[in-house]
Structures are given as structure tokens and as C-alpha cells.
Amino acid sequence: MSTFSPPTITDIENAATRINSIVHKTPIMSSNLINTDAGCEISFKCENLQRAGAFKIRGASNAVMRLTDDQAAKGVATHSSGNHGAALALAASSRKIPAYIVLPENAPKPKIQAVESYGAQSIFCDSTLEAREQAVQQIIDETGAHFVPPYDHFDVISGQGTVALEILDQLAGNKPSVIITPVGGGGLLSGTAIATKSKLPHCEVIGAEPEGADDAFRSFKFGTHITHHAPHTIADGLLTTLGKINFRVVQSHVDDILLVNDQQIIDAMHLIWSRMKLIVEPSAAVPLASVLANKERFAGQHVAIVLSGGNVDLQRLPWQG
């Protein structure tokens, strides 16, 4: 099977079975006050309450569980300054195999602690993409570890798609008319799109993206995969570039991509914190921001939103001066 073939619904269903004992079935929550404010019904899928604090454990554990015993014995490796690194570390610890996580020297302390708390080995390098890729390659050459990229990968997309299967199952009695996820590299959005369009074809699937990292928006609108960009946004989980497989799935399965600015993201994040008492990271607030910025479009609809993660530096909150 080519790495560039997108997964099918069967792959996502198999992933769900495979990772069932590792991931949490996270709750869906809602807020009357936010519904009133938004003028529609919003169901929040709380992946901020997922293990390691983000949906990323789904893709990472699917990739880890798909390895043969011989492959697995040599461990897994990735480079990540974000949630994928911690997720892969946790997935590897669940299978009791080594994990090597390459981190930029300037990675935030909580991210480093998370990786190390799951027993993974952290390797530091310069923060350039080149330095990180080189460091991972060196680890792979030395250890024979299996590389698990953060989003542009068949098993990762299949794993992330399981969040949509859960949403559709949990909302079976009150089906959504739209599902919105944040989009960075596109693992969550593409997995969600494949699962949703198979199970509930009339449900719209929309990506929400920061204006300051709008490569997926431009790739989608222009029909050309844009890979050069210089992202700058408060949503630190969405700085990545849309992946190759992800772009193909977005083109074929996603209905729209909406942009929001950083102030809208911060306002939506503050609303979720203050009204729902849930800690979400800026990236997770991007879909709600897109609904609040487009109220007429979603008026009266039932919108399912993935709260993608809750890993945030509690010392420095974006609304504090």
C-alpha cells in the first residue's frame, strides 16, 4: 500500500479497534450561554481531556500498534515541539518500546517534561526544520527506530479519524449538520473528513485556520499545494504546513476552510475557559472563533467542534498583558 493513498473508512474503523484500550472516549459538552451567543447549537468534543491532553494520541498509538514486533522492538522516533511528541512518547510507553523525540533547544519546559514523564528519550537540536530532520535521521540510522511523522502519514490520519467516528456515535440521536476541526498539518481534518463523508454524507466538514498560518486555506482555494509559508499565530499547534496526503483529502472531502485572526482566537479561548470551565489551547479555540465570526452561515445549525487539545503554559495566558 502506497504511503500516498489516503485511508478509507475501513482503515479508520480498524484504527478505532486497535487503539481502543489506549485512548479515552472523551465526553461531548455544551454551553447554553455559548449557544445563545452563537445562535446555533454547538457540541464540543473534548479531546483536551484526552490522554496527554490532545487528540494526537489517536494517530500516534495507531502507528505504534501497527508495527510488527520486530519493528516495534527498535522503537519509534519523531521530531516535534508540540503535542505529537508527547503523544508518541505515551503511545510507545503503552507498548513498552523505546521512543526518541527530537525537540528544538527552545522548546517550552512543560513540553519537555511531558515527553520525559512518559519515559521517552529527548534529543535536543537547533530549532530549524533541517536540523530537526537531520537529528531524527541520525537517531534512525543509529537505532533502527521507526519514524512516525506528525500528520502526513496513512496510520496517523486513520487514527485521527477515529475522533469523528466517536462524535457521530455520541451524537447519533441528534446528528450534527456541520463538523469543524482546526487545520495545521491536516491530520485531524483529513481523518475527520473521510470518516464523516462516509458515515454522514450530508454533514459539512470544515477546517478552521488562523489567518497567520493560512497555507491550507490558500491550497484549498487555489487548488495547488502551497508548501512555502512563514506562519505567525498564537495558535502554536497550527504552525505546520498542510501535508501531501492531507492536501489530497482536503481537496476531495472538505467543504470549506474558514480563517480567523489571533484576537478572535483569544476571545473564543477565553469564552471556553470562562463559560465552560475547560482548559483549551489556542489552536482548539479556532473552530469556535470561526463560528462566532460567521454567525449567519451557521444560524440554527447543529455544529460539532473538536476541542483539539488543552496543553497550554499556565504561567502565561494570551489575554494577560
Added chain:
Amino acid sequence: MSTFSPPTITDIENAATRINSIVHKTPIMSSNLINTDAGCEISFKCENLQRAGAFKIRGASNAVMRLTDDQAAKGVATHSSGNHGAALALAASSRKIPAYIVLPENAPKPKIQAVESYGAQSIFCDSTLEAREQAVQQIIDETGAHFVPPYDHFDVISGQGTVALEILDQLAGNKPSVIITPVGGGGLLSGTAIATKSKLPHCEVIGAEPEGADDAFRSFKFGTHITHHAPHTIADGLLTTLGKINFRVVQSHVDDILLVNDQQIIDAMHLIWSRMKLIVEPSAAVPLASVLANKERFAGQHVAIVLSGGNVDLQRLPWQG
């Protein structure tokens, strides 16, 4: 029925029926990481996700729903700088009756906004207890409104006790051996104690209290109701003095009261935020702090903890310098 008779389990069960359409059935959550750290199994009852952000809506709505139509038409009144004021405002709006909430002039803006967002009338006065009581009395004289005190009241205790009924129902398949609530005025603790000792007599009921507001601890240990104290603690929801009915119930139904200091409260609060991605106010973290400070005592037990509320000033967090 004398105001000084404590409620029975029947009163609490009737309250549960009465308030069923107003309050949320909040989820119970847990954290593997916190369990490992604590050395016991902890089930967190998430009343921070309750309407108006705290368990207080239970007692307030029970008191409001118990009024006759004639009484109700004149409205309800209270003085509160905390969660009870917002809860009574919301309970009154659910019955579409007036609410008059006396607030100290120095009340935090979010608290004032919460009260006003539920359509209640806010009245400002000096922050002394005398000034507040006088202001409420004036409102009552003018409007005929019904006074609903925050904890030392039959209907309020009955309402707060419904949280324990829910816990025991939700944990029917895995019964707790201990239930711990914070204790300030004692509404939650006394309601919980009556419900728990009736439904699951062998389950311990413990109050957790800040060292800087230890009047319930001293009243319990010395067997004398101590009403003079000068509280000082980060747990702003627990500055109140143990009520009269509450003291009687604590004496007869509660197994122990444990003290923790402010640093232990802040550490436990930070642990809940960072590990569970739940926003809780300092008062809500007091029970977890008491478990972590007494690990041998709770080793291997199944401890149910009430996360009493999530109303906190997001601009100023206690772990920030």
C-alpha cells in the same frame, strides 16, 4: 417545621426531584496521573461544570422552588460576594421572579457581571457583614422579598445534599469508601453527610478546610460552635463561618475535618488545571490538597471529591508572581 431541624434523606430526595429540570447532572472524571501521585483512586464530581459554575445552584433553586406562588412573586434576596449570589440570580430567573443581590462595593467584576447577566438587581454596600445584612433587610422591608441565606438554611442544605445522591448513583458500580467536600459555611458538607450516611453508612464523610479559616475544624474538635474568627485564605469561597444547623449536622454526621495550608491548595489547584484540563477555583482544590497531604490515610481507598466550583479571575492566577 423549625428552621433549626436538619433535613432528612427524604428532604434531599425531594429536593433532587424539585431541582431536576434546573440543574445539570455533572460528570465524574478521574486522572490516572493524579491517582498514581495520590496512591489512591479519586473520583472527581465536576460541579465546576454546573450551571453558574458551582454546586450553589442546587440549594438556591431548591429554596426558590419551595416558595408558594404568592411568596415567589415578591422575589428573593441575599447578600453574597461569591457563588451563592449568582446561583440565586439564576434560580430566580428560572422561575421568572425578581432577585435582589447585595454585593460589597469591592466585589470582583466577574461576580457582578454574573449576577447581572441572570437579570438580577445588584445592590452595592460597604463590605462589612453589618452593612450587608442591613442592606438586605432594607430590600426585604421594601419589596417583601424572601431571604435565602447561603448555607444556614433547611432548603439550601437539602439542595446541596443532592450532589451526594448523584455521586452515589454515578458510582453505584464502584462505591467510594470516602467522600470529601470543602467546608466553609457547611451547606455542602452537611447535605453530603446526611445523604451519604443514609445511603452508604460505611462511607466516611470528611470536610477539608483551609488552615486560615479553620472555624469548622475547631468547632468539630472542641465540640463548641466557634463563630468568631478572622479568616485569611486563598480559598475565597470558604471565608464564611460554619452555620448553626450545619454545625449540628457536622457534629452528628461527619467523620473528620482536615486542614491544609494555602500553598497546598495552590499546588492541588495547579495539578487539576494542568493534568485534568479543568478550571477549578481554589476552594474546589482543598479536598485534593487534603488527600495529597495525608497519603497514608487514604492509601488504596476510593475517594470521591466534590470539585465545588470553577469561578476564578482568569486575569490573576494564584501561581503567577
